[in-house]
Amino acid sequence: MEPFWTTISIPVGETRHWELGPLAFWVRHTKGEWHVASIMTPDRSQDDRWTLAVPSAFPDDLEYERFAFNSQEGDDTLSLKPEFPDRSIISKPLSRVEIPSNSTASFFCRVSLCVKLVAGRENSPRTLTTLALANLSRSWFGTPLEGEACYASSTNAARDHLELQPFPYRVVCPVTIINRSSEPLPFERICIRVNHLKIYQGEQYLWSNEIRVSKSSTFEVSQVTYGSGAPSTEPNAAEIAQARIKVSPGGILLRTFNNLRKTIEIH
Amino acid sequence: MDFPFFNSIPERFQPIIDSFSERHEAIIVSAIIIALGFILSIILGRIVIRPWRRYLSKQAMMVLRKGIGYGIFVIVVMMVLQEFDVKLTAILGAAGILGIAIGFAAQTSLSNIISGIFLLCEKPFQVGDVIKVGDETGVVESIDMLSLTLRTFNNLSVRLPNETLVKGQLTNITRHPIRRFDIKLGVSYREDPERVLEVLRSVADLNPHVLVEPEPLIALTGFGESQLDFTLGVWHEKDDFIEMRNSILSAIKKRFLEENIEIPFPHRVVISNPEGTENDADHIAGT
Numbered sequence: 331m332e333p334f335w336t337t338i339s340i341p342v343g344e345t346r347h348w349e350l351g352p353l354a355f356w357v358r359h360t361k362g363e364w365h366v367a368s369i370m371t372p373d374r375s376q377d378d379r380w381t382l383a384v385p386s387a388f389p390d391d392l393e394y395e396r397f398a399f400n401s402q403e404g405d406d407t408l409s410l411k412p413e414f415p416d417r418s419i420i421s422k423p424l425s426r427v428e429i430p431s432n433s434t435a436s437f438f439c440r441v442s443l444c445v446k447l448v449a450g451r452e453n454s455p456r457t458l459t460t461l462a463l464a465n466l467s468r469s470w471f472g473t474p475l476e477g478e479a480c481y482a483s484s485t486n487a488a489r490d491h492l493e494l495q496p497f498p499y500r501v502v503c504p505v506t507i508i509n510r511s512s513e514p515l516p517f518e519r520i521c522i523r524v525n526h527l528k529i530y531q532g533e534q535y536l537w538s539n540e541i542r543v544s545k546s547s548t549f550e551v552s553q554v555t556y557g558s559g560a561p562s563t564e565p566n567a568a569e570i571a572q573a574r575i576k577v578s579p580g581g582i583l584l585r586t587f588n589n590l591r592k593t594i595e596i597h
Numbered sequence: 598m599d600f601p602f603f604n605s606i607p608e609r610f611q612p613i614i615d616s617f618s619e620r621h622e623a624i625i626v627s628a629i630i631i632a633l634g635f636i637l638s639i640i641l642g643r644i645v646i647r648p649w650r651r652y653l654s655k656q657a658m659m660v661l662r663k664g665i666g667y668g669i670f671v672i673v674v675m676m677v678l679q680e681f682d683v684k685l686t687a688i689l690g691a692a693g694i695l696g697i698a699i700g701f702a703a704q705t706s707l708s709n710i711i712s713g714i715f716l717l718c719e720k721p722f723q724v725g726d727v728i729k730v731g732d733e734t735g736v737v738e739s740i741d742m743l744s745l746t747l748r749t750f751n752n753l754s755v756r757l758p759n760e761t762l763v764k765g766q767l768t769n770i771t772r773h774p775i776r777r778f779d780i781k782l783g784v785s786y787r788e789d790p791e792r793v794l795e796v797l798r799s800v801a802d803l804n805p806h807v808l809v810e811p812e813p814l815i816a817l818t819g820f821g822e823s824q825l826d827f828t829l830g831v832w833h834e835k836d837d838f839i840e841m842r843n844s845i846l847s848a849i850k851k852r853f854l855e856e857n858i859e860i861p862f863p864h865r866v867v868i869s870n871p872e873g874t875e876n877d878a879d880h881i882a883g884t
Contacts, residue, residue: 482809
């Protein structure tokens with residue numbers, strides 16, 4: 331895999347261009363200013379393209395964001411850092427799955443990342459902007475009366491991570507569901523709270539730490555714990571981004587499964 | 598020159614000066630009471646409300662703050678009157694009789710006050726909600742003793758009596774976090790309903806403001822006079838309404854044009870009767 335999440339130097343007066351899946355963006359460095367222009371294509375066939383930091387002309391016909399700050403001489407570095415989207419992600423298996431009582435099942439969910447553009451050296455970083463690397467579809471986890479605004483994952487949760495094509499800007503989240511209750515657990519959709527996840531760089535895949543969801547009663551909430559290190563599928567993967575919100579090792583109680591159709595009258 | 602008016606000024610003000618010197622103690626104490634009451638109402642308003650901030654709505658906090666203010670005002674007035682040796686029992690007695698008289702005279706105001714209390718208990722909306730009352734739609738700015746102030750989207754401040762809100766129909770637009778926007782569409786009888794449903798689904802799927810879940814409602818709802826009736830109901834987050842409505846209506850028009858799906862004008866079949874038969878109805882029935 332090419333170095334993707336990296337730091338480069340853009341001298342004053344120059345522009346670099348990236349194409350990462352459906353997102354194309356340009357960064358121009360002028361004296362004391364950084365300009366960022368981006369465009370997202372809805373074409374799904376562009377998902378596996380990537381062009382990294384190519385010298386280019388700045389597209390003046392696009393609207394662009396402008397960032398101005400006094401910086402030191404020669405401070406012309408730009409870092410691309412991976413970041414999870416700002417909302418939780420709803421992932422669904424290909425079709426409804428039932429997990430029998432006192433059983434455990436593992437799934438692998440894929441989440442598209444965002445790229446955070448940070449200008450300046452490590453001792454004085456300045457976040458310019460964060461750009462989504464996929465067309466994220468908005469969704470809702472809950473009932474029409476209460477719930478959580480989320481994004482819907484465009485990929486179905488898989489039983490084996492090898493079913494998922496590796497992408498340098500998509501994270502595979504290993505999810506283990508433990509049904510400790512006396513009844514089968516229907517699994518139609520799961521809400522992954524990405525705020526609590528770290529990102530690891532593996533050989534081929536990007537990984538998050540493991541998520542363990544334990545359901546012990548018929549109540550809506552589940553006990554969710556997050557692994558502290560790289561997942562067991564690739565234990566030597568290197569951490570490249572920390573969790574936005576840290577969770578205690580004991581985990582938290584969250585509403586994780588949801589059968590929306592039961593609660594909505596559509597007519 | 599002699600100016601009797603100017604010469605008499607000191608005499609004219611003498612009773613007031615005498616009264617002040619007799620009552621100066623009461624006046625100073627009253628001023629202190631008023632000042633203390635003012636400071637106390639500010640401090641109490643903050644101290645009492647602070648621990649409840651987490652549990653109370655903006656509306657309840659506003660009412661509590663005003664309640665404290667009014668309570669302290671009444672106490673301050675009574676204390677000041679006492680300083681001037683005004684007998685409160687007589688005033689309260691008179692107030693009872695006066696209250697009945699005022700009650701008859703101010704039925705509307707009382708009705709508004711009572712309606713305000715009902716609104717407070719029932720909580721059909723809160724400060725900050727977007728509501729629709731009659732023809733007015735706007736953000737609730739404040740709920741007062743007699744009326745509610747609504748800020749419309751073109752930045753007008755509309756005062757609505759509380760009574761109107763209790764009596765009439767009120768719609769709280771932003772009560773729930775997500776809403777469904779229903780679009781009624783008419784399509785020519787020549788079109789294949791399955792294809793129209795498919796196009797509408799695709800339009801909803803491609804719109805970034807439309808929620809994937811709950812799934813959109815897409816249905817053929819009836820046979821109109823001149824068209825097949827369809828409904829597209831798309832869910833959206835309450836804050837996205839304007840962007841969603843603009844984008845989805847434009848997208849439907851554009852896609853229908855691309856797919857050659859006709860949105861028909863109302864059709865009327867007019868049968869002329871050139872022979873001028875006396876009974877037109879019989880003539881038409883016979884043809």
